[in-house]
Amino acid sequence: MLKANIYVTLKNGVLDPQGEAVKKSLKILDFGQVNQVRIGKFIEVWLESRDQAAAIKELEEMSDKLLANPVIEDYRVEIVEVNQS
Template sequence: MLKAIVYVTLRESVLDPQGSAVKGALHTLGFAEVADVRIGKYMEVALETDDREQAVERVREMAEKLLANTVIEDYRFEIVEG
């Protein structure tokens, strides 16, 4: 078994309202040192394969087709022992 750890984040140029809301809440709680907050998705995808090369190809396909909205999001991933 292998596992893909996938990170999906908004592109730098895209506004992050969720991040801004969390920043405001942290300031309200007294964490004035917070300068910026960016929020993304973190996914663990368990794969029934031991073929690392194939896994890289397939996870890239999964990200392009479903896991990330590539118009406004960037993605990166790593394949680890599952």
């Protein structure tokens, strides 16, 4: 078994209304130092595999096909754990 984290973020320049709303709310809550907020997805995936190179390829394919929208989003894949079980 292998665990991976996938970070999906909006590309630079793409408007983030959700992030803007959160920034405004933080200002209202008196967090005056907040300059910018961007909100993305943090996806944890467990795979029945121990081959890290193959897993990364597969996770990138998942991201391209389903987890991210390549037109407006970037993603980063990271293997964080490999269990021998």
